[in-house]
Each structure stands twice: as structure tokens, then as C-alpha cells.
Amino acid sequence: MYKRSQMAALKTDIFHGDCLDVLKKFPDGKFDLVFTSPPYADRRKHTYGGVKPEEYVEWFLPRAAEFRRVLKSSGSFVLNIKEKVEDGERHTFVLELILALRKQGWLWTEEYIWHKKNCHPGKWPNRFRDAWERCLHFTREKHFKMNQEAVMVPMGDWKEKRLRSLGTNDIVRFQSRVGSGFGKNIANWKDRERAYPSNVLHLATECGNKDHSAAFPKSLPEWFIKLFTDAGDWVLDPFVGSGTTCVAAQELGRNSIGIDIKREFSELAENEVESATMALMERATKTNGYHKKNKR
């Protein structure tokens, strides 16, 4: 919850264009976190992104160099990505990208796993449903900003009391919450103890009744924003899509810049951010309502 005065100071801007060009405007070391989910390599030319797997690394590297320039030395770069299947095999372009980014000077500090609890259904003779994506964590330096306490998870004495009455599915689900820090019921639990999460995040993909679709749920950037930035810091998403990262940043009191090459996306992102702003302000107004009324 943020007061109006704080919100007013917050900046959230969406730019239309190729991040390679747009980022030229920004000074060195502006951002504390780059979080993004770039267009995945795709064999078909005319889909969004349309970068062929063979050319992906080459296409990505100059952009990554700009991310590196505008990132603070204490900052983090989190890349949400997953290789598709082509011709029955997993692509190797993500592996090659990791190797190439290291050559560019990035440290491959960690690989977080996003476990998609409700992955896409389907059945094939040679594989199961793909229920995970990589969240690659790169840094410029060995020492970087990390607020581990910000993503701690409440834990109850669930082992003794509840475990027996639950089915296996519930246990998995419970573990999921402990691992991720999300889930509505968590607020209701008595906060007896708090535990650090692991490097496996259990989040469902958002599949509400929205007319557009984000690549990832808001809770994904939320988690990394809380972990790698403080309030008032600057977050960048160079492939912002429908604006999810910027909305998350704004709601958490961080400044953010989003860039997208598709006009329909940058416009959509602006709308998303705007309506999120309205919602936040409304909440803030209600919270401060009594004072405001009296002052008038």
C-alpha cells in the first residue's frame, strides 16, 4: 500500500521501438533490475519475434550489451526463457545464449525454475506436458543486491495438524506455496515462522477471462522485483509485451521502463499500466479518505 505522495513520485513509462535503439537514450547504470521474457525463437517467420533459432544468439547479444550498460553494477538481469521443441528435439539456442552471455562478461549466477502448475494440456507419444521455464539470473558482479527477507514465506505447524487429512494433490499444492510465496490462503495462515524459499518457484500461469494474454503471471516479476530491488529503484523490461512487469513494479513502488517493438503491445502496456495506476490510486484514496474529506 503506497500513499498518493509516494505514487506521484513514481515513474512508469512505456516506449515503442526496438530496445536496441530506445535504450541508447538511457544513461549507464540507471537500472537495478532487468526482468524480461524475450520473444522466443521461432521457426515460423511471421509470428511475433520471428527470430530463427540459428540466429537467436546473434540477435540477442547486442541487446544484452545494452542491458549490461544501463544496469547498475549491483544489479541483476533475470531472463525468463524456454526452448521449444523442433523436430522432436529441444532447441539448444538457450544453452548457447548462456555461454555467449558469459563471454560478454555476464556472470551466470543462478538458474531459477518456474514450475507452471497449470501447464498447457496435451498428449504426445514421445514427451509429457512442458511444465517449467528457466529464469536465468545474470549479474555484473559477484556481489549484488538481494533482499532475501522480502520473499520469505510464512510457515505454520502444518506437518502435525493438516498433513494427514490432505490428499497427495493438496500436499503438492501446499509445498508449492511454501516454495513460491504466493497463493491467496497464505494471508490467512497464522504467521508463526517464516522460511526462505528455494530456487524453484511454483506459480500458475494466469488464465483469467482477460482478452489479452501475458506470457507470465504478474507474480513472476513480482517475486524477482521484491528480491532484487528496493522501493524507489528502477526496473527495465525491454520486451515488455502487455506490460505485466511494469504493472508489478508500479504496485511494488518501483519506477519502471517498458519497451516493445510491436505498437499494439506498447499501447496495450500503456493501458494496462494506466488502469493499474487508477486502481492503486483508488485504493490509496480510500485509505486516506477520512483525512482528505476533512481537509476539503
Add this chain to the structure above:
Amino acid sequence: MYKRSQMAALKTDIFHGDCLDVLKKFPDGKFDLVFTSPPYADRRKHTYGGVKPEEYVEWFLPRAAEFRRVLKSSGSFVLNIKEKVEDGERHTFVLELILALRKQGWLWTEEYIWHKKNCHPGKWPNRFRDAWERCLHFTREKHFKMNQEAVMVPMGDWKEKRLRSLGTNDIVRFQSRVGSGFGKNIANWKDRERAYPSNVLHLATECGNKDHSAAFPKSLPEWFIKLFTDAGDWVLDPFVGSGTTCVAAQELGRNSIGIDIKREFSELAENEVESATMALMERATKTNGYHKKNKR
């Protein structure tokens, strides 16, 4: 549960030596599955395996060539591995290994994630607990043996509610199909109690009362043995350690060969297999007890 006669026909052998040499004894295409968790690369020389990260790929490749030779063309090679942290960064030798194995002719069909539900505790300033490992799935051919039904899991509780009435969207989806698919499909769903798993495995690490610790729980090889072999097939673990893979294979009615270069391990594995055999036979004896008594 297997009868004595079946068990008697089962072979489970442990060999001492470097798998590169030992495998020379075996003919081409003997095995249906190679499941293993090799010694991890380690900077410190005197630990088990003692292979340096820089030399890991070079060390692994000739052995992988032998695995490939002794594997049936319909077989699978599952490699449980995870890069350690060195100097604050994740090693890249696993990525390089995947690329090298593809060059050797393997197909990188899939990457399964083993989510370690109760992973090792610990706290570091720059990372969380590591709660996952890779299970890399390589094959020789695009079409290979896969018994998906053998690893199906109970469905979530959503099913009962869902099936009471079909949503309009379901109807639309069904209608998009040709002709009589509608009724057929409902029947499919109604009888379905079990669902196919995803490529994320939720298994706890074993923390039993044993005085030694296996690298992975028995349930890990069990899952892949059920998935990629039939009863009576042949399983190989070229770095068998304490024998977990062979025990799992035997209990599932598969023949198996285990190899380890450390004598203490190959001996331990033999003991493990032997006591597992005893346990199995005892169970079988009890099951068949009535007949046996009468026959005597």
C-alpha cells in the same frame, strides 16, 4: 510383486571398474535404458570422480559413446546431473556436455526437472537453496519406447465437479471435431481417474536410516525405468554408486548391470542388491506360502 520363478530369471550384476573398460564386454544394443548420475565435476581433485570441470566433457564423451553402442536404438539415456556453484557462478560444463552429446549423435529429446521437495538446508547471501536437478533425456532415434500409462498419477479433485456439466466452451471444442466425436470424448473423460504427469517430478530426497547416502532416491530411477522399459528389459547404470538403480530395476522386474570404479561402492552396491533380493524373495515366499507348504 513377482513370483520366484520370474525372479530367478532376473539378472542383477555389479561390476567393479571403469565403465569405459567394463562395457567393452557387452554387445551392441543390449540395453533398453541407461540411467545414471555421474560423479560431478569438482575443482578439488581428491573427491570421488575427481574430474575437473574443464576436463569433464572430454572425460565423459568416450564413455557416452559406449553407452550409445550398448543401447538399443529404441532405448533411452537419462542423465541426472546438476552443475555446482564455483566461484559464485554456475558451472557451464553441463551445457557444454549437452552440446557435445548432440554432436556425438544423441538426440536431446527432453529435459525433465527433478524438484527436490525437501532439499538440503542452508543459507547464502547470494542464492537460495538448490531444490532441483536436471534429468536429461537423450535418445538414439526420434521414435523410442515410452510407456506413458505406467507413470500416470491420480487426478486432481477438480475432475468430479467439472464433469457434472460440460461448459459451453467444451461443447464448442467438441463440435469443432468431425461427426461423432462428441459422445466418444465424454466417455473418455468419465472413466478417467488418472492423468499423465508433466516433465516436472516432485520427489523427496531420501532421508532414511541408512548409514550411506545415495545421490538420488530410489523413486527417481523407478520413474524412468517404468516409463522407458518393460518387465524383463535391461537397465544399465555405469556409475552405480550404492546400487540404487539396480535395486529399483530388480524390484520392478528388470534385469540390470551396475558398474562403479570405486571398490567400496561396487561392494556396497552388491550388498544392497543382495538384501533387496532377500526382501523380495521373502515377500514372494509369503505370497506363495500356502502352495509351498502343501508341496513339501
Add this chain to the structure above:
DNA sequence: AGCTCTTATGAATCATTGA
């Protein structure tokens, strides 16, 4: 408010058909 129940849909992949 807090349940239960309904409904849409999601960075999927393979086999088949069509150009």
C-alpha cells in the same frame, strides 16, 4: 462475507493435410 459451482483458456506439440 464466504462458500460452491461454472467456465474459459493457456509461450504446447505431433500427425495429417494442403499448397
Add this chain to the structure above:
DNA sequence: GTCAATGATTCATAAGAGC
């Protein structure tokens, strides 16, 4: 023959409606 489009298959979640 190569490449692109379409259909078939499938599970779990959360928003929204109803009570």
C-alpha cells in the same frame, strides 16, 4: 520434395457467477 496450416489431444487454475 519442402514448407505451411489445421486438427486432435489434454489438465489445472482462477475469475466470475450463484447462493
